Amino acid sequence: xxxxxxxxxxxxxxxxxxxxxxxxxxxxxxxxxxxxxxxxxxxxxxxxxxxxxxxxxxxxxx
Numbered sequence: 001x002x003x004x005x006x007x008x009x010x011x012x013x014x015x016x017x018x019x020x021x022x023x024x025x026x027x028x029x030x031x032x033x034x035x036x037x038x039x040x041x042x043x044x045x046x047x048x049x050x051x052x053x054x055x056x057x058x059x060x061x062x
Contacts, residue, residue, distance in 0.1 A: 006021070006022045008028050009028075010028055018032060
């Protein structure tokens with residue numbers, strides 16, 4: 001079964017929609033993710049670190 005990749009769909013300067021393919025795991029193409037990409041990556045890493053700390057606290061000590 002073939003998987004289809006969604007299009008970006010961001011508004012362009014002329015009012016239309018971007019037709020580029022969205023990045024895998026994102027809703028926008030690499031041109032329209034902008035600075036949010038860096039912010040999102042850092043936020044996800046921070047959330048993962050917090051989850052690992054919480055998991056470590058819950059582990060029983062032997």
